[in-house]
Amino acid sequence: MTSRQFFNRLLDLLIVLFGVSIIVFLIIRLIPGDAVAIMLGANTEITDVGLAELKARLGLDQPMIVQYWHWIGNAVTGDFGESIWTGRPVISEIAANMWPTIELTLLATLLGAGLSVPIGCFMAQTRGSASEVTVRMFAIAGLTIPSFWLGIVSIFLVAKFLPGTSMLGYVPFTEDPIENLQRMILPVIALALPMLANLSRLIRSAMLDALNQDYIRTAKAKGAGRRRIVYKHALRNALIPFITSVGVSTGYLLGGSIVIEQVFAIPGLGRLVLGAIAERNYPLVQATVLVMTTAFVLVNFIVDLLYAIIDPRIRTGAHGAAT
């Protein structure tokens, strides 16, 4: 990747993040009626003094542009204000709930992406009319099975047949690694399955494409072994669409973790944002949405850069800018 391409990507990234921040900023202002009254109304009686006080505290009594400027200026330094009800800084609430979500997403990515490569390669090599339909059915079933239902059913089965197993809640890894991983097993599987189905199918079709290319014939003609052809030549090319998909999947995983955390009572960002919506703690909603979306955007930016390492055509710009 030339430095020019890099700066263009960086500019794109900044524009997207700017747009995202405006949308998140608007959440609290788009609520029909007086958002501040709604926020107060959830817990206490509304008084004019209380209303004005909270408005001033949230800066809602100033012009929009000034409000945005203050909000984004504070946000980039990690200052999202204080949680309305607990009085703790919003950022520390996020920090406290961040690790379970990160662990869940990371483990699900490892499981889903890791297993999909051998499964996809296997499927590509054993293709035939019967297996093709089976593969397709399984892939679609994997995509359309509701992951939270899978979670619920697995809780039921474990409770029924392995009574006494602890599977709900979260134990920090630093406290008890074994307990931590044991409780992560079911949620990670439930979260990773649709991703696994999607990615194995993608690897399979990308491998079939790659195996039909001229360079594979050349490699065969030169007498390269089957293993070398599959893993060295075909897989490396198949990995290019694969990596984008893994990046895009993080968005699915972050969204899916909101539901899975609810099923398994894991105190992560998903539970935080749902709790915040329930108690109308809008600054916390805004901060959580902004942090999760920024993480997703950054992951995809990094994936974009990773391309250049895997695909020399992009690094040198030989094939034009493949985006």
Added chain:
Amino acid sequence: MRFVRNNKLLSFAIVLVASQVLLALLAPWLGFQDPYNQVMVQRMKSPNTLNLLGTDHLGRDVLARIVHGYRTSLFSSGLAVAFSLLVGGTLGILSAYYRGWFDRIVMRLMDILFAFPIMLLAIAVIAIIGPSQWGAAIAIAIVYIPIFARLLRGPSLVICESEYVLSAKAIGAGDGRIVFLHILPNLASVILVQSSLLLSAAILVEASLSFLGLGAQPPVPSLGLALSEGRNFLLLSPWPAVFSGFAILFLSFGFNLLGDAVRDTLDPRLRSHNTIN
């Protein structure tokens, strides 16, 4: 051979989708029990001759709740897909047709909406407008607008460069005539396939939202809601949760398979893998 096999798959998909959609549409007239009727002495019954799929924790007939839940689910997700197709699709086609600054601005806006994880944006939208069946429909519609815009812009660009559009322009056809008579008909297969695939995904998003309490509200029969209620009584009676889950799976599976099979039949070249997020 492939054609026949694909058509077998296609007919299977059509039967699967049509039977569920018809069941949903005709539910009030098919003689199911009243989905709201609570029979307290009949709570949490296993499947039996009176209640084919058993009863839930309030003694309501699970089969009737599921069939009416199909209505709720298809209402929200169908409305969402139709609306986002209309808005997103129009934006995508016009971007490809006019190019230039219009295209750049619209696509930038779409990039920004696309930057949010789908569930998160849907939840944020519901935080604004409040939880309900309509709320879920609007949230999913907003989330899908950039997806449809992107999906239709690509093929539209190709069509706009084609010789028949160029010659239509050359003989002085107006913008409206070109868009409706030349571009839109050529997008029909893409629209059909993608709507079906996205409807399949929308059904899952709707189920997730109502599972989280952000979609249909009790006592409305809803598949996602039934799962979240049923999960509290799993060890006493797993049936409501189990059957509702299967219902979501079959509904979503049917539309996904339909989209896939239609794509193969109409245009095998379009064959690529399915995406979710």
